[in-house]
Amino acid sequence: MRALLAAATGLAAALLLVFLATAIGPPEPGTSPKPLLTTIPSAPGK
């Protein structure tokens, strides 16, 4: 009985972790303020 309870706790923790991570989701920043480029950049990101 104790073994069953331990296994159920492990399963519940795994489900909780995954559902929580999915609900929060990855961070999604907004639209970049940088413009579409009409000049030649000297280096990546500059």
Added chain:
Amino acid sequence: MRRRASLVLLSLAVFCTALAPLLRWWMYPSFAKIPPGQYQEAVLEAKPATLLDYGTLTPRKVPRITIVQTLKGNVERSKEIEASAGRDVVVWDALSYMAGPDGKMVSAIPERYIFDAHTQDPVHATGEMVDGDPVRRTGIEFKWPFFTEPRDYLYFDAQTRTSAPIHYVGPRKFRGLDVYYYEQTIPWTKVPFPKKMPLPGFDASTIEKTFGTSRWYTTKRMFWVEPVTGAPVNGEEIHTEELRGGTLAANAPDQRLVVFDGHVKMREDYLRHTVDLVAANRIKVLALHTYAPVGSAVCGAVLLGLALWLEARGRRRDAACRPARDPAGEPVSAP
């Protein structure tokens, strides 16, 4: 104490074992997607190139033509489309800005590309366009899907506004990465004039009507694609554009006037930057798709084995410590 430890280990074993399929088939499909707010730029160069001098209407050799390509995720628009489409959508506003050797604009072609963030399938919504012309894309553009397959894909060509197969040629090694190499050839095709050209006072949409001259284009497009991320780590184009017939090309041989001719390659610093970026993203995708689920399953198996071993050991010790009983059930005591 040992019994308690084995129960804790059993609990952890079930946690890890359950986590493995959940990571692979629940979290990976929802987390592996193109972020809607991505901003990316690439600089490509043709050195040397042939470029039409619009002042004298003669093609001339120039040391360098630069194409600056920017992709910018439009998060607000993607949220609006997601609300009606019911799936994760990415809206890329793109600009291909071509500059001459003096840095002045040769052409600027904006695009809006709308696609499914997970599968890369095109999503059709108002605003999908190339150079202001509404289009309805099929196939892919700019990027391949995650876990790209070694097969032909349909690739959208912005100049012709149509999709055509891009052929899988074979595997290649590119700067330490295993990649798939693809090629697409667009035969000579009549295409619209870009709306932004270095022709002050001319309306691009009426050039053909006014001068009887049309614009033609052919290209051979090459991509080296990292298959896990589906991201191209290198791209090249052997690209030629001509003006044909009418007043503008009347004095050219066969009435064909070269507007642009060159082999366009990614600039070295952008090539290095792209390879580093794709290599880092490859590890992130593989971590969620393979490393974490497999690691979790292995961890679960080891913990389960350890829990069973501890439990068995505990039971053996209990049995050894229990006092022996005679057949009548009475404890045997020493005389």
